[in-house]
Amino acid sequence: MGEPAIIAEGLGKRYRPWIGLKPMSTTEHLAATRQRLLRRPGPWRRRDIWALRDVSFDIPRGEILGVLGRNGAGKSTLLSVLAGITEPTEGFASIHGRVTALIGVGTGFHDELTGRENVLLSGVFLGMSRAEVARKFDAIVDFAEVDEFIDIPVKRYSTGMRARLAFSVAAHIEPDILLVDEVLSVGDPEFQEKCHARMTSMAAKGLTGMFVTHDRTAVGRLCKRALLLEHGRVVFFGAADEAVAASMEKQAQDAGGKEAALDEGEGPSREAPAVRFADVRIANTNGGPALLPHQPFEVHVGLEAAEPVPGYSLGVQLVINDDKSRSLAGLSSWLDPSNPLHQLREVGRTSLVCEVGELPVRAGRYSLALRLFHDGDLVDEVSDLEFEVGATDFFGAGFEPPESFPPLLVSHRWRLREPTPAPSDQGAG
Amino acid sequence: MALDTATLERQAPQVQIIGRRKARRWFPSLPELWRSRTILYYLVVRDIKARYAQTVLGAFWTVFQPLAMIGVFTYAFSRFFHDDSLGVPYTLWATAGIALWIFVSRSVMQGAGSLVGNVPFLTRTAVQRPLIPISAVCASCVDLLVGIALFLVLSLGYGVYPTWRYLLAPAVVALAFLLVLGLALLLSPLEVRFRDVGRTLPFVVQLWFFLSPVAYVPPTSGSELARLFLTDLNPAVGLLESFRWALLGTAVPTSDLIVTLVFTGAVLLAGTVYFTRSERMLVDEL
Numbered sequence: 213m214g215e216p217a218i219i220a221e222g223l224g225k226r227y228r229p230w231i232g233l234k235p236m237s238t239t240e241h242l243a244a245t246r247q248r249l250l251r252r253p254g255p256w257r258r259r260d261i262w263a264l265r266d267v268s269f270d271i272p273r274g275e276i277l278g279v280l281g282r283n284g285a286g287k288s289t290l291l292s293v294l295a296g297i298t299e300p301t302e303g304f305a306s307i308h309g310r311v312t313a314l315i316g317v318g319t320g321f322h323d324e325l326t327g328r329e330n331v332l333l334s335g336v337f338l339g340m341s342r343a344e345v346a347r348k349f350d351a352i353v354d355f356a357e358v359d360e361f362i363d364i365p366v367k368r369y370s371t372g373m374r375a376r377l378a379f380s381v382a383a384h385i386e387p388d389i390l391l392v393d394e395v396l397s398v399g400d401p402e403f404q405e406k407c408h409a410r411m412t413s414m415a416a417k418g419l420t421g422m423f424v425t426h427d428r429t430a431v432g433r434l435c436k437r438a439l440l441l442e443h444g445r446v447v448f449f450g451a452a453d454e455a456v457a458a459s460m461e462k463q464a465q466d467a468g469g470k471e472a473a474l475d476e477g478e479g480p481s482r483e484a485p486a487v488r489f490a491d492v493r494i495a496n497t498n499g500g501p502a503l504l505p506h507q508p509f510e511v512h513v514g515l516e517a518a519e520p521v522p523g524y525s526l527g528v529q530l531v532i533n534d535d536k537s538r539s540l541a542g543l544s545s546w547l548d549p550s551n552p553l554h555q556l557r558e559v560g561r562t563s564l565v566c567e568v569g570e571l572p573v574r575a576g577r578y579s580l581a582l583r584l585f586h587d588g589d590l591v592d593e594v595s596d597l598e599f600e601v602g603a604t605d606f607f608g609a610g611f612e613p614p615e616s617f618p619p620l621l622v623s624h625r626w627r628l629r630e631p632t633p634a635p636s637d638q639g640a641g
Numbered sequence: 642m643a644l645d646t647a648t649l650e651r652q653a654p655q656v657q658i659i660g661r662r663k664a665r666r667w668f669p670s671l672p673e674l675w676r677s678r679t680i681l682y683y684l685v686v687r688d689i690k691a692r693y694a695q696t697v698l699g700a701f702w703t704v705f706q707p708l709a710m711i712g713v714f715t716y717a718f719s720r721f722f723h724d725d726s727l728g729v730p731y732t733l734w735a736t737a738g739i740a741l742w743i744f745v746s747r748s749v750m751q752g753a754g755s756l757v758g759n760v761p762f763l764t765r766t767a768v769q770r771p772l773i774p775i776s777a778v779c780a781s782c783v784d785l786l787v788g789i790a791l792f793l794v795l796s797l798g799y800g801v802y803p804t805w806r807y808l809l810a811p812a813v814v815a816l817a818f819l820l821v822l823g824l825a826l827l828l829s830p831l832e833v834r835f836r837d838v839g840r841t842l843p844f845v846v847q848l849w850f851f852l853s854p855v856a857y858v859p860p861t862s863g864s865e866l867a868r869l870f871l872t873d874l875n876p877a878v879g880l881l882e883s884f885r886w887a888l889l890g891t892a893v894p895t896s897d898l899i900v901t902l903v904f905t906g907a908v909l910l911a912g913t914v915y916f917t918r919s920e921r922m923l924v925d926e927l
Contacts, residue, residue, distance in 0.1 A: 237837075299660075299921050301661060306656055306658050307658075307659060311657075313767070315764070322687055322691050325687065325690055337683065337762075337766050337768060338766070342679070
């Protein structure tokens with residue numbers, strides 16, 4: 213205890229993307245360079261975006277630090293900087309020990325190669341020797357639960373399988389410091405549980421970890437302390453449960469009074485996506501919040517674009533989950549052929565209404581996750597928007613199905629098959 | 642045993658400082674690259690395995706490609722070139738040229754596109770960046786080895802036997818390796834910045850092929866100036882002639898070889914410096 217594993221001091225990372233028009237051809241590049249050298253205004257402008265600014269923290273050896281924050285808050289950039297993949301623009305960090313970073317699904321995996329080949333390659337690329345990989349090979353495959361698929365190319369793997377195999381390789385390297393990006397979120401809950409257990413046991417042996425996630429309960433369980441990032445800055449660094457509470461509060465602000473949160477967050481370092489959700493709300497057809505099973509309801513989605521974007525480049529996806537985080541249904545603007553986004557030439561501020569025909573579920577708490585896509589990239593996300601479905605006697609049975617019953621309500625009826633078989637035939641069948 | 646080394650490492654962890662490099666380097670650190678040689682080996686293995694994954698004939702393609710090229714050229718050019726004008730059988734003369742050329746053209750193109758083609762790898766791992774173009778060039782050596790093997794088989798068929806000059810062929814190969822390595826180091830960061838490089842390169846390499854004595858002797862007519870730029874300053878001429886001298890005992894190259902040596906040195910120096918200087922920007926610009 214007390215001995216540091218990572219100390220970060222004022223880390224900052226600046227990107228300078230082109231805004232609006234960007235030089236595409238070589239002649240335009242030359243013109244843009246000339247314009248910059250002569251300090252002349254011109255059509256090509258760059259903007260400074262600080263993906264990280266003034267990030268300071270420390271992790272003692274054997275501790276797992278949780279990193280929370282919305283998409284685009286700088287979490288992945290922070291891991292890339294600490295992993296040595298990209299250089300910080302300012303500040304420094306000292307890293308005490310061998311680092312393994314698990315960023316994105318399948319570090320160094322090659323699609324065309326088999327699972328077996330990729331385990332060997334990615335193990336070596338992450339810092340193991342060939343003999344080490346060979347020795348741990350069976351353990352890696354066992355842990356990832358991909359035994360039967362180990363000899364087929366990873367391009368045929370599901371995202372979850374790739375994530376499992378990738379985590380498994382990294383977890384068997386026995387690094388001093390393990391940096392894990394959101395890769396685990398694509399695995400199923402059982403596997404996530406297994407990974408969390410593995411990290412806890414590794415931490416007990418002295419592993420230091422950094423764990424980027426959206427899963428707040430996992431942060432609460434695994435981490436003693438957590439870091440909450442927003443727009444590249446640290447907004448909270450301290451006890452994990454307080455960080456979780458702070459991030460919940462941020463999200464409530466985001467989902468409810470998004471405008472208020474926006475003004476507050478406005479600053480030079482804000483990493484603004486081109487389009488974002490302005491406000492999101494669920495209502496029954498009368499405008500009230502109470503929902504009943506098998507009754508239509510609406511999801512009101514407000515969109516806001518920094519610069520107008522064409523409507524066809526946007527897509528909104530909704531996923532309805534039950535209280536055990538099981539996904540029940542997916543809704544998407546792409547699935548509606550008459551989707552109004554396609555008619556909009558420019559989207560600045562727009563309010564959309566998604567009319568949901570019916571939600572055949574029994575009474576209970578559900579949650580809605582919304583994702584906004586722009587040109588195929590995920591640009592904003594609102595998760596865990598909770599809503600409640602009230603009890604009705606849907607089946608007319610006089611009682612609700614028990615809690616343990618699956619959530620979907622499907623109308624059904626029982627009858628006797630005609631003609632009723634004679635009692636003497638029953639033994640023969 | 643292994644447990645002990647792991648514990649040892651854990652007891653004395655190396656401290657690594659991450660920050661903006663104050664003094665910008667001009668050359669990559671050779672000790673660091675040498676330490677990553679296992680990674681280089683596996684990058685090459687990955688490239689080679691991936692190249693033939695999902696092809697029915699697999700590694701057969703490495704043999705087939707130069708074989709088909711030699712077949713086509715022998716058929717097309719053997720009518721114009723008589724063996725006595727070259728002093729050696731045309732098939733052997735062309736095979737030697739094509740073996741070396743396939744290596745040069747392939748590694749220049751693969752090397753130039755290596756950074757752009759490895760985006761997921763570069764953005765997720767911290768492996769030494771120069772290893773990427775180096776591995777692309779190394780992976781192309783397979784083609785060279787196959788080409789040389791083909792040459793040896795054919796030369797025995799023609800009754801041409803190895804001489805002491807064969808011992809100098811590796812030196813020519815090394816020179817070719819350094820030349821294409823320099824080009825790969827120079828072109829790969831350039832392609833990150835300007836994807837135009839990847840579009841233009843196939844034509845440039847094609848043109849280079851027609852200007853070089855790979856499968857035929859390019860006509861030397863034309864103005865003095867054109868000759869100077871197209872023939873006398875073409876680094877491939879010295880390379881191909883030296884290679885043929887070592888394998889077939891054709892005329893000893895002199896001035897052409899000097900051009901190649903100077904060109905290789907310049908390209909290697911420029912490539913190394915340019916790569917090292919732009920290395921830290923790479924991931925952000927990909």
